[in-house]
Amino acid sequence: MKRTATLTLTAALLASTAMAEGEVTIASWGGSYQDAQSKALFEPAAEATGIEVKQETYGGMSDVRLQVSTGQVTLDIVASGSGSAARAGAEGLLEELDYDVIDVSNFYPTLKSTYCVGGDVFSTVYAWNTDTYGEDGPQSWADFWDVENFPGSRAYRGSVAGALEPALMADGVPMEEVYEVLSSEEGIERAIDKIRELKPNIEVFWSSGAQHAQLMKDGEVDMTTGWNGRFDNAAKDGAKVAYSFNQALLDYDCFAIPKGAPNKGTAMAFLAEISKPEYQDDLPKYITYGPTNKAAYETGEISAETAATLPSSPENAALQLPISLDWYAEWETVAAEMYQEMLTE
The missing domain is CATH 3.40.190.10 (Periplasmic binding protein-like II)
Structure with a gap:
C-alpha cells in the first residue's frame, strides 16, 4: 500500500x-x-x-x-x-x-x-454543399432525408456511432425520446429501416473525419453527416460547405x-x-x-x-442531443452487428 x-x-x-x-x-x-x-x-x-x-x-x-x-x-x-x-x-x-x-x-x-x-x-452535424443549396440548406434531420425538396447525393457514417440517432429524429422521434426508443432491438431496427430508406441516395458510407471533409472539399456529395470542426477547416481550405447545430449530436x-x-x-x-x-x-x-x-x-x-x-x-x-454513454455501453455491440448487416445488403 x-x-x-x-x-x-x-x-x-x-x-x-x-x-x-x-x-x-x-x-x-x-x-x-x-x-x-x-x-x-x-x-x-x-x-x-x-x-x-x-x-x-x-x-x-x-x-x-x-x-x-x-x-x-x-x-x-x-x-x-x-x-x-x-x-x-x-x-x-x-x-x-x-x-x-x-x-x-x-x-x-x-x-x-x-x-x-x-x-x-464536438458535434455530429449535417452539412451541405452551398453551391447546391445556398446558405439556407437543411435545418433538421427530416430535411436531410427529404430527397424531394433537397435532391442530391448523400454521404453517411459507415459505423454505428452517431448513425442511428439522426435516423430516429428524421422519423419523427422527439430528441429527448431517442435513446428510450433505441433501447430495444425493435427501436434499433426502426432506425436502420430509416437509413435503408435513404440508402439509394447515399453515395458513400464514410469511415473517417478526413474522408467526409474531403468529400465536401471535392464536391463529391451534396450532403453528409460529420464533425463540425472538420467542416470548418474544410471551409477554410475553400470547400463550399455549411452546417447547422440544430438536432446535432453533442459528443x-x-x-x-x-x-x-x-x-x-x-x-x-x-x-x-x-x-x-x-x-x-x-x-x-x-x-x-x-x-x-x-x-x-x-x-x-x-x-x-x-x-x-x-x-x-x-x-x-441547447439545440443538441447529448450522446448517451450508457446506451453505447449496453447496446453498441448489438446495434453494430445489425448496422453492418444493412450495409452489406
Missing part, C-alpha cells in the same frame, strides 16, 4: 514538474483533427515536460483490441470517441485513469469517465491508456499536462471543438466570437 502511494505521488510530481522523463506513443485519427491536437496539446506539452512524443494514426479501438489480445501493446495513449471508450473499458481493454494525477476539478462533469478523460467537445473525444501500455506512468503524467487550461484554450485556434476544461474559457485566449462557434457554448449545446 505504501509503495502504491509513493508511486502515485511520484506520478503527480511528474505531472507538475517542468521536466519529466520518458516517452509516449500517441495514436489519433490523422487529418486536420490530429494536426490541431498536435499543435495545441502534444507539441507544447512535450516541450514543457521533456517527454518525448511519438505520434501515429490508427483505426480506433479495434487496433487496441488486437494489441491487448496479442499482448503486443505499443500504444501508450489513444484518442477515442466517448462511446467507443466506454465499451472498450467495459471489455477490459483500457487502464483505469488516476484522477489524483489528472486534475479534472474544472471539467464539465460528464466529460470524463473511469477509462477516458475528455480532450474536446466528446477523450484520451485513454491501453491495457498494458509500455509507458503507463508517463502516459498518465502526460494526460495530466494536456488537460490543463493553458493547452485546451489553444485547441479552437486550429479546429472549432470546445475545451472540456471550463477554466480554458477564462484564460482570455478564447474570444466571445470564437466561443459562439463552439459546440459546447450554452446557446449551441
Whole structure:
C-alpha cells in the first residue's frame, strides 16, 4: 500500500514538474483533427515536460483490441470517441485513469469517465454543399432525408456511432425520446429501416473525419453527416460547405491508456499536462471543438466570437442531443452487428 502511494505521488510530481522523463506513443485519427491536437496539446506539452512524443494514426479501438489480445501493446495513449471508450473499458481493454494525477476539478462533469478523460467537445452535424443549396440548406434531420425538396447525393457514417440517432429524429422521434426508443432491438431496427430508406441516395458510407471533409472539399456529395470542426477547416481550405447545430449530436473525444501500455506512468503524467487550461484554450485556434476544461474559457485566449462557434457554448449545446454513454455501453455491440448487416445488403 505504501509503495502504491509513493508511486502515485511520484506520478503527480511528474505531472507538475517542468521536466519529466520518458516517452509516449500517441495514436489519433490523422487529418486536420490530429494536426490541431498536435499543435495545441502534444507539441507544447512535450516541450514543457521533456517527454518525448511519438505520434501515429490508427483505426480506433479495434487496433487496441488486437494489441491487448496479442499482448503486443505499443500504444501508450489513444484518442477515442466517448462511446467507443466506454465499451472498450467495459471489455477490459483500457487502464483505469488516476484522477489524483489528472486534475479534472474544472471539467464539465460528464466529460470524463473511469477509462477516458475528455480532450474536446464536438458535434455530429449535417452539412451541405452551398453551391447546391445556398446558405439556407437543411435545418433538421427530416430535411436531410427529404430527397424531394433537397435532391442530391448523400454521404453517411459507415459505423454505428452517431448513425442511428439522426435516423430516429428524421422519423419523427422527439430528441429527448431517442435513446428510450433505441433501447430495444425493435427501436434499433426502426432506425436502420430509416437509413435503408435513404440508402439509394447515399453515395458513400464514410469511415473517417478526413474522408467526409474531403468529400465536401471535392464536391463529391451534396450532403453528409460529420464533425463540425472538420467542416470548418474544410471551409477554410475553400470547400463550399455549411452546417447547422440544430438536432446535432453533442459528443466528446477523450484520451485513454491501453491495457498494458509500455509507458503507463508517463502516459498518465502526460494526460495530466494536456488537460490543463493553458493547452485546451489553444485547441479552437486550429479546429472549432470546445475545451472540456471550463477554466480554458477564462484564460482570455478564447474570444466571445470564437466561443459562439463552439459546440459546447450554452446557446449551441441547447439545440443538441447529448450522446448517451450508457446506451453505447449496453447496446453498441448489438446495434453494430445489425448496422453492418444493412450495409452489406
